[in-house]
Amino acid sequence: MYFIYILESIKCKRRYIGCTKNIDRRLYQHNQGLNLSTKPYRPYKIIYIEEVENKEKAYIREKQLKRYKGGKALKKLISCWDGGAVKHNSL
Numbered sequence: 001m002y003f004i005y006i007l008e009s010i011k012c013k014r015r016y017i018g019c020t021k022n023i024d025r026r027l028y029q030h031n032q033g034l035n036l037s038t039k040p041y042r043p044y045k046i047i048y049i050e051e052v053e054n055k056e057k058a059y060i061r062e063k064q065l066k067r068y069k070g071g072k073a074l075k076k077l078i079s080c081w082d083g084g085a086v087k088h089n090s091l
Contacts, residue, residue, distance in 0.1 A: 001021070001051055001052070001053065002019055002020070002021055002051070002052050002053075002054060002055055002057070002058035003019060003020055003021070003023050003049055003050065003051055003052075003058070003085060004017070004018070004019045004049070004050040004052065004058055004061050004062050004065060004088070005017070005018055005019070005020065005023060005026065005027075005046055005048065005049050005050075006046070006047050006048035006049075006065070006074075006078065007027070007030060007038070007044040007045065007046060007047065008044065008045055008047045009038075009041035009042065009043070009044055010043050010044065010045055011041060011042070011043070012041055014041045015047070015070065016030070016037070016038050016041075016044070017062060017065050017066050018062065019055075019058040019059060019061070019062045023046070023049060027044065027046060030042065030044050031043050031044055047078050047081065048077060048078050048081045048086075049081075049084070049085045049086065050085065050086045050087075050088045051085040051086065051087050051088065052087075052088050057088075061088055065077075
């Protein structure tokens with residue numbers, strides 16, 4: 001299983017979308033400043049997680065979410081999240 005995740009900076013509300021096999025490790029890496037693109041805006045919290053069956057589908061879905069550019073579709077997705085991994089099977 002792979003996960004697409006959306007992080008939000010606690011400091012400035014900036015969002016980051018990515019994918020990983022291990023959510024806890026990836027959040028730790030972001031919060032430790034190991035990712036250059038997110039380092040200046042840490043700490044982060046997870047605001048959305050979606051589960052897909054393989055790496056290829058995860059990258060496709062990640063790109064799809066990044067195209068939302070913070071618009072209504074992304075806001076709706078985040079607002080409906082209940083804290084668990086959402087299974088995404090439409091790819």
